[in-house]
Amino acid sequence: MTNHQVTLEGGPPFSVRHGQTILDAALRANRWIPHNCSQGTCGTCRFRVTEGTVDHRDSAQDLLPADDRAAGFALACRSTPLTDLSGELLGEFANQAPRHRLRDIAGTVVVRDLVARDTIRLVIDLDEPLDFDAGQYVELQIPGSFTRRAYSIASPPSRPSEIELHIRLTPGGLATAGWIFASLAIGERMTMQGPLGSFALTEAQDGPVILVAGGTGLAPLKAMVLHALEHGLASELHVYHGGRREEDLYDGDVFRSLSEAGVRYVPVLSEQTWDGAQGMVTEAVEADFPSCRGMSAYICGPPPMVAAAVRTFKKRRMRPALIHREEFTPAPLPVSVPAGSLIAAERSAET
Numbered sequence: 001m002t003n004h005q006v007t008l009e010g011g012p013p014f015s016v017r018h019g020q021t022i023l024d025a026a027l028r029a030n031r032w033i034p035h036n037c038s039q040g041t042c043g044t045c046r047f048r049v050t051e052g053t054v055d056h057r058d059s060a061q062d063l064l065p066a067d068d069r070a071a072g073f074a075l076a077c078r079s080t081p082l083t084d085l086s087g088e089l090l091g092e093f094a095n096q097a098p099r100h101r102l103r104d105i106a107g108t109v110v111v112r113d114l115v116a117r118d119t120i121r122l123v124i125d126l127d128e129p130l131d132f133d134a135g136q137y138v139e140l141q142i143p144g145s146f147t148r149r150a151y152s153i154a155s156p157p158s159r160p161s162e163i164e165l166h167i168r169l170t171p172g173g174l175a176t177a178g179w180i181f182a183s184l185a186i187g188e189r190m191t192m193q194g195p196l197g198s199f200a201l202t203e204a205q206d207g208p209v210i211l212v213a214g215g216t217g218l219a220p221l222k223a224m225v226l227h228a229l230e231h232g233l234a235s236e237l238h239v240y241h242g243g244r245r246e247e248d249l250y251d252g253d254v255f256r257s258l259s260e261a262g263v264r265y266v267p268v269l270s271e272q273t274w275d276g277a278q279g280m281v282t283e284a285v286e287a288d289f290p291s292c293r294g295m296s297a298y299i300c301g302p303p304p305m306v307a308a309a310v311r312t313f314k315k316r317r318m319r320p321a322l323i324h325r326e327e328f329t330p331a332p333l334p335v336s337v338p339a340g341s342l343i344a345a346e347r348s349a350e351t
């Protein structure tokens with residue numbers, strides 16, 4: 001099958017194999033395209049084809065209506081070239097993102113602990129070190145299928161030889177109910193690809209940083225906090241972790257042990273009376289910060305919580321460009337593809 005050459009922003013061309021997505025090929029060639037979900041649901045990877053044609057495949061109509069397609073827009077994580085093509089990246093984030101070459105990696109499970117209700121911590125000892133930015137994710141290959149699931153890395157980039165993942169059970173989920181919670185054992189081999197994602201904390205922050213997590217949305221924020229402390233990137237780090245009940249919380253001891261380094265930890269419960277903060281996690285943030293001017297935020301969790309947090313920070317006068325977010329998105333149905341074909345993996349609610 002024919003390979004096609006793709007040129008973005010006049011940079012060096014990279015080769016895309018038949019059936020491979022433009023995003024996958026670009027990241028493997030160390031060419032950056034901003035992206036988040038890798039499954040065609042967030043729109044971050046939109047780019048404009050200036051010359052040549054693409055197959056949009058299963059790109060969603062609501063993200064890419066017919067008029068946009070006619071105007072040359074495409075989703076890099078869904079589309080594959082039909083000819084050699086040139087394109088331009090869009091938006092202010094085109095040149096601001098982390099850059100580590102996407103690659104396939106393997107490792108061995110060395111820790112598998114139940115750390116909260118329906119939540120497992122995995123530590124995977126990698127065969128080779130993985131360079132990544134704090135906040136990025138990997139996609140685990142589900143054994144016996146062509147489907148992958150995305151999980152944020154909770155350990156800091158300074159520990160590239162092993163990665164920690166926090167995984168919440170999704171009832172009926174292919175990766176969680178069908179594998180990780182059912183049969184996965186210490187010593188088992190895993191294959192994955194990474195790193196992926198534009199959600200990352202890499203640079204010194206001008207003011208205090210507020211990190212808001214729902215459930216296992218804590219994972220990328222933990223990596224960010226540890227990375228920020230190691231490199232002196234922030235003077236104040238305020239970590240809010242929301243759960244329904246106390247048994248949903250975990251790693252509180254980790255964050256409390258960092259209080260002298262400038263980390264303030266606030267667990268928040270929405271369905272249980274206790275002596276800590278109660279209500280929605282965003283209500284706790286609003287109660288603590290009458291103004292967020294001059295601060296930045298990193299938010300990760302279910303879409304309604306992320307949307308509420310964004311509204312809170314805008315209301316509290318935080319600059320929109322300093323509100324960074326990552327949403328869990330619904331796991332798509334498993335896809336079946338012929339062996340050897342490359343389809344962008346599925347970012348999932350099984351995070």
Ligand code: FES
Nearest residue numbers: 038040043045077
């Ligand atoms: S739509 Fe392509 S990365 Fe989200």
